[in-house]
Amino acid sequence: MSAIFPMRSESPGRNFVPQVLTANSLREGHVVFLDALAGWSSCLRDALVARDEAAVQGLTIVLENGASAVVEPYLVAVLRQADGSWRPAAMRERRRVQGPSIGSEKSAVCWSGRAA
Amino acid sequence: MYRYDEFDDKFVRERVAQFRGQVQRRLDGLLTEEEFKPLRLMNGLYLQLHAYMIRVAIPYGVLSARQMRALANIADRFDRGYGHFTTRQNIQFNWPKLVDVPDLLDALADVEMHAIQTSGNCIRNITSDPLAGVAADEIEDPRPTAELLRQWSSLHPEFSYLPRKFKIAVTGSSTDRAAVYFHDVGLRIVRSDSGTVGYQVIVGGGQGRTPVIGVILREFLPKGELLGYLEALMRVYNLHGRRDNKYKARIKILVKALGVDAFRSQVDAAYAAAPRHSGEFERAELARITTHFEMPKLSVFDDEHRAGPATGVLDVRFQRWSNHNTSAHKVDGYCAVTVTLKRIGGEPGDASSSAMRTLATMADEYSQSELRVTHEQNIVLPYVAECRLYALWRELQSAGLGDGNHGLITDIIACPGLDYCALATARAIPVAQAIATRFAEPQEQEDIGSLSVKISGCINACGHHHVGHIGILGLEKAGQEYYQITLGGDATETAAIGERAGPGFSATEIVPAIERVVGQYRQQRNRDESFLETYRRVGIKPFKESLYATDT
Numbered sequence: 001m002s003a004i005f006p007m008r009s010e011s012p013g014r015n016f017v018p019q020v021l022t023a024n025s026l027r028e029g030h031v032v033f034l035d036a037l038a039g040w041s042s043c044l045r046d047a048l049v050a051r052d053e054a055a056v057q058g059l060t061i062v063l064e065n066g067a068s069a070v071v072e073p074y075l076v077a078v079l080r081q082a083d084g085s086w087r088p089a090a091m092r093e094r095r096r097v098q099g100p101s102i103g104s105e106k107s108a109v110c111w112s113g114r115a116a
Numbered sequence: 117m118y119r120y121d122e123f124d125d126k127f128v129r130e131r132v133a134q135f136r137g138q139v140q141r142r143l144d145g146l147l148t149e150e151e152f153k154p155l156r157l158m159n160g161l162y163l164q165l166h167a168y169m170i171r172v173a174i175p176y177g178v179l180s181a182r183q184m185r186a187l188a189n190i191a192d193r194f195d196r197g198y199g200h201f202t203t204r205q206n207i208q209f210n211w212p213k214l215v216d217v218p219d220l221l222d223a224l225a226d227v228e229m230h231a232i233q234t235s236g237n238c239i240r241n242i243t244s245d246p247l248a249g250v251a252a253d254e255i256e257d258p259r260p261t262a263e264l265l266r267q268w269s270s271l272h273p274e275f276s277y278l279p280r281k282f283k284i285a286v287t288g289s290s291t292d293r294a295a296v297y298f299h300d301v302g303l304r305i306v307r308s309d310s311g312t313v314g315y316q317v318i319v320g321g322g323q324g325r326t327p328v329i330g331v332i333l334r335e336f337l338p339k340g341e342l343l344g345y346l347e348a349l350m351r352v353y354n355l356h357g358r359r360d361n362k363y364k365a366r367i368k369i370l371v372k373a374l375g376v377d378a379f380r381s382q383v384d385a386a387y388a389a390a391p392r393h394s395g396e397f398e399r400a401e402l403a404r405i406t407t408h409f410e411m412p413k414l415s416v417f418d419d420e421h422r423a424g425p426a427t428g429v430l431d432v433r434f435q436r437w438s439n440h441n442t443s444a445h446k447v448d449g450y451c452a453v454t455v456t457l458k459r460i461g462g463e464p465g466d467a468s469s470s471a472m473r474t475l476a477t478m479a480d481e482y483s484q485s486e487l488r489v490t491h492e493q494n495i496v497l498p499y500v501a502e503c504r505l506y507a508l509w510r511e512l513q514s515a516g517l518g519d520g521n522h523g524l525i526t527d528i529i530a531c532p533g534l535d536y537c538a539l540a541t542a543r544a545i546p547v548a549q550a551i552a553t554r555f556a557e558p559q560e561q562e563d564i565g566s567l568s569v570k571i572s573g574c575i576n577a578c579g580h581h582h583v584g585h586i587g588i589l590g591l592e593k594a595g596q597e598y599y600q601i602t603l604g605g606d607a608t609e610t611a612a613i614g615e616r617a618g619p620g621f622s623a624t625e626i627v628p629a630i631e632r633v634v635g636q637y638r639q640q641r642n643r644d645e646s647f648l649e650t651y652r653r654v655g656i657k658p659f660k661e662s663l664y665a666t667d668t
Binding site for chain 1: 142143145165167168211213215462463535536540543545549592595597
């Protein structure tokens with residue numbers, strides 16, 4: 001399996017923050033992420049992480065050309081965790097990935113790359 | 117209750133069919149999201165943080181048992197088995213799939229409901245007193261006026277693209293349970309010195325990022341002139357309300373910018389310029405609508421039964437509940453019962469489908485098959501015989517709905533916050549849960565007495581924090597949730613906007629902070645003095661001192 005966007009080998013600039021492309025699915029409204037096969041996955045661990053400017057450009061092209069299967073796509077900054085997984089930098093985006101924190105909606109978290 | 121006529125029914129069905137076609141074209145790729153978004157919003161369908169959300173209108177908060185059952189069925193069929201009653205007497209479902217929404221709307225239409233005008237820059241659902249038609253202190257039932265306004269404002273061609281959303285509330289009592297001073301237009305049904313009943317018109321109130329207490333635009337508006345006068349008012353707003361900045365687009369900003377006297381002159385000029393009507397049509401229509409809201413024939417109980425519940429007197433939980441959760445009724449021997457959706461540790465305003473069905477059954481058994489949704493996110497059973505209170509409470513209690521905490525510290529209002537809402541900056545529901553859990557002990561709640569805690573998860577103030585005796589506003593600072601406290605707000609006829617106490621508190625500090633506020637009140641209060649009375653007497657200073665005292 002190869003990524004649809006080339007990943008440059010040289011290291012990105014010092015202030016660069018890796019990004020993923022997120023949206024909500026059109027039919028169901030669920031949170032989804034663009035994966036490396038140009039599909040949309042409900043798990044952040046499947047997301048294509050743009051690790052340099054060129055890759056971010058690739059995501060931006062998808063964003064701007066409209067992905068018809070999704071609603072309101074946008075880029076989200078992600079940070080690498082000690083265990084190698086990625087998680088959103090912003091609190092709002094972490095909540096969006098995790099689902100509601102209350103009652104029966106405490107959902108299985110799949111952003112750590114470890115949970116089922 | 118008001119019943120749809122053939123036109124209403126046909127119209128709502130046609131709108132569902134129209135939206136079904138729009139959804140299909142969106143799914144087929146014939147409509148872009150840019151084209152589709154305004155169409156879905158006109159049908160109450162939002163995209164929230166995790167999913168779509170649909171907001172269903174409950175006109176002036178009145179529901180039949182049949183409608184409540186339909187909402188329960190919708191929760192099971194199209195959502196995750198629950199719904200969220202909002203601070204505007206509506207209900208929201210948090211997880212509908214776009215593909216299911218046309219069927220959901222058909223299920224609503226089956227029981228004369230819809231989601232039209234629950235979004236967008238139009239006149240939103242008209243809200244009212246949840247005790248409308250039964251309150252002992254009522255001058256006149258506000259529901260016919262609210263229904264008249266609902267019909268007038270539904271798809272009003274001139275007012276479908278206002279500068280911003282527009283909210284109207286109506287009350288018919290001297291006690292304001294509809295927050296009329298915090299709406300774009302608030303109407304109070306009043307009696308003139310000569311004994312004629314008409315309307316006092318309040319304008320320019322609101323919460324959000326710019327909280328404003330509405331001001332009196334017209335002391336006394338005779339019946340028959342309401343629609344013409346409101347049309348003139350809306351026309352001035354529609355022309356001069358700001359469209360360049362959505363944060364300055366509400367009517368409150370226009371009224372403040374012009375000053376109420378200048379605004380009044382413009383409304384009067386617009387009213388004078390409009391074609392004159394005798395008012396006969398409006399009066400006749402109001403009279404026709406009023407026939408839908410007659411007091412049901414309630415059984416008369418003999419003296420032995422009217423004495424009230426003989427059983428239950430020894431049950432302190434029942435006594436507490438009947439003290440706090442019942443309101444005086446127009447009809448002797450009856451009361452209105454408030455069922456709080458504020459189980460300790462639960463989500464304020466949420467009701468599971470089984471709770472909805474229990475409430476529908478209780479309405480059938482005890483309250484003429486009718487319920488009301490309150491802006492405090494509770495449910496009212498409006499026609500309960502006092503002699504049947506104990507039996508009702510036992511049934512509510514066994515369903516987990518019998519908490520006697522109405523108006524107490526655990527009867528907390530909270531918006532969905534960052535757990536659901538795309539606009540939120542912090543969570544609100546877990547804060548409500550933590551405060552309610554801390555003050556769960558009924559005797560402590562009883563001792564603290566009347567105290568409203570209201571929590572919003574962002575500056576838009578859907579959780580009404582500005583008017584909470586204790587208001588909590590959740591914000592984000594440096595990637596963390598933090599919470600600002602305001603004190604002394606009041607949503608009633610003694611309207612006040614809460615004063616900010618000082619710097620905010622982290623999620624872990626907020627419950628101890630509320631404890632300190634409550635502790636200070638208990639220290640300061642005179643005998644039988646409520647929190648608000650104490651606050652008004654001593655001011656914010658001692659509360660600030662207790663909130664920000666540095667340990668030495």
